[in-house]
Amino acid sequence: MIRRVLVANRGEIARRVLRACRGLGIATVAVCSDPDADAPHAREADVAGRLPGASPAETYLSADRILAVAKSAGADAVHPGYGFLSENAAFAQAVADAGLTWIGPPPAAIAAMGSKIEAKKLMAAADVPVLPEIDPARVTGADFPLLVKASAGGGGRGMRVVRDPAGLDEAVAAARREAESAFGDPTVFCEPLLDGARHVEVQVLADAHGTVWTLGERECSIQRRHQKIVEEAPSPAVGPALRAELCAAAADAARAIGYTGAGTVEFLLSRDGRFHFLEVNTRLQVEHPVTECVYGVDLVRLQIEIAEGARLPAEPPEPRGHAVEVRLYAEDPAHDWRPDSGVLHTFEVPDVDAEFAVPASYGLRLDSGVESGSEVGVHYDPMLAKVIAWAPTRAAAARRLAAGLRGARVHGVTTNRDLLVRVLEEPGFLDGDTDTGYLDRVGLDVLAAPLADGAAVELSALAAALAQAAADRASAAVLGGLPSGWRNVRSQPQRRTFHTPAGTVDVDYHLHRGRLVSDFCPGTELVSATPERVVLERDGLRETFTITTAGGDEVYVDSRLGPVALTAVPRFTDPSARIAPGALLAPMPGTVVRVETEPGADVAEGRTLVVLEAMKMEHRVTAPAAGTVAELNVTAGQQVESGAVLAVLTGPADTEGNPG
Incomplete structure (x- = not known):
């Protein structure tokens, strides 16, 4: 029996594994880089071992340092999570050689799938359909369009689409640099690009006694930079007959390499219904929660029990309902998906039914690596959290998930939240019309547009101005009971200036006998105002705005009209700035x-x-x-x-x- 697990990872997946261990009564050890010293995963483990430094190479990719922590903390097992060393066969073997239990597939299986080039050959030998592999040095004009891919690793890194010969050399060079940086292996290859194809994958789970489960398929077609941002189970494009074929191919792939533990077999599904092997991810996937919800299983717990030698039942559970997951990233889709960093002042998702676990019934699940006050750094992946909705139908799951995201309060960094909501509410998505070109086809001009339109930004700015005025009155040392901007003889209106995503706005208003008068938002009445909450009435409708101030001049306004981030402009500025x-x-x-x-x-x-x-x-x-x-x-x-x-x-x- 495993007594103490070291989790060789960070963020939400580390917290996910820690939660499963607590449920099994297993003690836990975390590892943390210097920037992660106060991260949630480091605080939640029974003990945390420091990995000095910040870069992945000197911390979460340092096998020697991680094993040293395992030894000093008395761990007898290692769970790698996903990413970092999770698909490193040498690390898995080093864990075993140190006398520890590796919670994952055998090192030989990881090695067999570690090179996508060799993996294709193995799968072809097992009669699993594959796309041809093309040496970048032997590409001809007839091969375009094609995809340049890193042979090692995953997560969309080291991948480039090339549609004509002129761009091939630079794409290969860039993919090699990115692969070398992310995985330590610059090897790349090319394969035909299937425009309009879907990305589907089958969850497999195998014990050491010959039982192999296939837990249906997930669709992960909506991607940016070849990284998934929306995943769901089951796929809206897969019926019972095709599902049986996909699952049979996935089971054959697992048996071909003597697989044990949790893994995923990925395929491209073309428009004509044919599918082709992509790769085997010899680890837990980021999107595993949608399978857990639909099948009612705890995949991390099952990983641990399989590592202890447990047998799986002969047949997996039956699926129930539909689950959709989105990845919330600190990034700006409207500016080439540029990642953001800084202090996450507020992180709140309303009406969450479960965290890191399947809800007791249908509901909303949150798997988060951050909390209010967390620092989002530049050294690691910018994913903040995964939000998952599980419901009886696909439409119900999408609606619940969109509502949860709309109501979330996320302050301090730019995120892709608005884009995720727009995807979940887009008619094509709701009809199941998705493929790997979905974002390009629908267009970021539509999907990356802010939820708050111009009128909502103006109302939010007015609410922010009124909240700041209320805060000034509350903190006034003298005559704090007088109305804001009171004059014996009224002259100029009060003015607050803000930078908004659409430009700078001057909010002019005055309060006359308790009534709001504003040419900036004519016809708007003030119902109430405090430093944190403002209620305005317009066209007979009352709108409530929640205002949060951080960092002195950062103002965040949340309402049903959409979130708005403002920067208060001081009345007097430093010319040297x-x-x-x-x-x-x-x-x-x-x-x-x-x-x-x-x-x-x-x-x-x-x-x-x-x-x-x-x-x-x-x-x-x-x-x-x-x-x-x-x-x-x-x-x-x-x-x-x-x-x-x-x-x-x-x-x-x-x-x-x-x-x-």
Whole structure:
């Protein structure tokens, strides 16, 4: 029997494993990098071992350091979670060699699937349908369009779509750099790109006694940068006959490599109903909660019990209902999915029925790696949480999930929440019309549009101004009982200025005999105002706004009209704080990977000038217009903070603080 498990991971998956261990009465050990020293997973374990440093290479990818913590803490088993070392056969073998129980498949099975190139050959030998593998050096014009893929790892890293020969060399080079950074292996290959295909996968679970379960399929077609953001079970495109074929192929794949534990066999499903093997993920998947909800199982608990030698029942449970999961990321879909970092001032999701577990009945589940006050850093994946809805039907699950996301209060970092809500409410999605090109087909102009429209932003800004006035009155040392902005003879209106996502707004208003008068939002009446809550009435409807202030000038307004983030503009500004015209700013903290220009160079609009790496992805800073590079302030390998001036352009490209 396992007594103490070390969880070799961080964030929500570490918390998920810790919860399963507590339910089994197993003691727990966490590991944490320096930035994660006060993270929820480090606090929730019975004991936490420090991994000095911040980068993945010196912390969560350091097998020696993790094993040293396991030894000093008296752990007798290791659960790898997903990502990091979870699919590293050498680490799995090192755990076994140290006399510890590896909660995962045998090292030989991990090694067999560790190279996607070799995995394809094994699956073809087992009569599992595969797409042909193409050597990048032997690509011909007839092979396009194609996909460049990293042979190791997963999570969408090291992948590039190439539609014509001109872009192949750069795509291969970029994929190799990203694969080397994320997985330590730059090997890449190419395969045909199936436009309009769906990404479906089958959850497998196998014990050491010959029983192999297949727990239906998940659809994970809605992806950005080849990373899933919406997952569901079952797939709206799969009927009973196709499901039987997919599950049989997945079971054959698991048996072909002597698999034990939890794993996933991924396929591409073409429009004509044919499917092709993609890869086997020899670990727990991020999206495992949708399968847990539909089948009523605890996959982490089953992983642990299988590692202890337990037998699975002959048949898996029967499925019930439909589950949809979304991944909430700290990123901005409207700006090339740019990741964000900073303090998460508020993180609240309303009406959650269960955390890290299947709800007792249908309901809303939250698996989160963060909480209010957490620091979102730049060293790791920007996923904050997974929110899952389980309901009798697909439509009911989508509606419940959209409502939960709409009501969430997430302050401090930019997220993809609005996009997720729009996807869940989009007619094509609700009809089940999804594939891997869904986001491009529907368009980010539609899906990345804020939930709060222009009128909602104006009302939210007015509510923020009234809340700030109420706060000023509450803190006034003298005559605090007088109305805000009171004058014996009324002259100018009160004014508050805010930066909004759509630009700067001046909120002018005054209170006359207790009544709100405002040309900014005419016809709006004030019902009540406190520093945290404002109620306004317009067209006979009362709207309640919740106001949160953080960091001095950051103001967050939440209402049914949509969330609005504002920045209060001080009445008097420091002239030295102005950014030089033409300055290109770092959009996030990161490392300069490449500098693709030089001082004095003439550059065209859209030309890449600097490439940053942050959160394990490359991000390009481009010229907003044609101009000349007057200053170049960075070199390859340099660490930069968000807002740092990378370069300055003169001429037609002059712009105030343009981030590229």
